Amino acid sequence: xxxxxxxxxxxxxxxxxxxxxxxxxxxxxxxxxxxxxxxxxxxxxxxxxxxxxxxxxxxxxxxxxxxxxxxxxxxxxxxxxxxxxxxxxxxxxxxxxxxxxxxxxxxxxxxxxxxxxxxxxxxxxxxxxxxxxxxxxxxxxxxxxxxxxxxxx
Numbered sequence: 424x425x426x427x428x429x430x431x432x433x434x435x436x437x438x439x440x441x442x443x444x445x446x447x448x449x450x451x452x453x454x455x456x457x458x459x460x461x462x463x464x465x466x467x468x469x470x471x472x473x474x475x476x477x478x479x480x481x482x483x484x485x486x487x488x489x490x491x492x493x494x495x496x497x498x499x500x501x502x503x504x505x506x507x508x509x510x511x512x513x514x515x516x517x518x519x520x521x522x523x524x525x526x527x528x529x530x531x532x533x534x535x536x537x538x539x540x541x542x543x544x545x546x547x548x549x550x551x552x553x554x555x556x557x558x559x560x561x562x563x564x565x566x567x568x569x570x571x572x573x574x575x576x
């Protein structure tokens with residue numbers, strides 16, 4: 424005796440899920456940049472204080488070096504905010520804003536590397552490291568923006 428078994432039909436629905444485009448390496452560079460920049464800011468500030476005690480600064484140069492350091496700190500916070508926001512929300516405009524602000528940060532780092540009143544070997548080392556981080560960040564920013572643009576534009 425054959426029994427007819429009713430087998431319920433299972434309906435499989437295909438769900439279109441968007442791929443995650445946020446760049447993990449870029450996010451890691453941003454996080455590393457936060458910690459390194461805090462270190463950089465403190466060390467640069469302390470070296471400026473040290474240089475002001477040991478060397479004779481021409482009029483206005485000490486204030487100029489300090490003002491540029493504070494400006495660089497403000498620029499860094501703004502830059503990283505846009506970078507984090509753009510990468511995590513997969514939006515190109517904040518990442519591009521970060522890229523433009525990074526160029527400003529690179530120029531200020533070059534000032535501390537080459538043109539500040541007194542450049543010590545420690546200045547050269549910490550600014551070279553910062554410039555490498557900025558360069559890596561710019562490359563990863565370009566990759567992220569191209570990835571976002573390919574999908575969303």
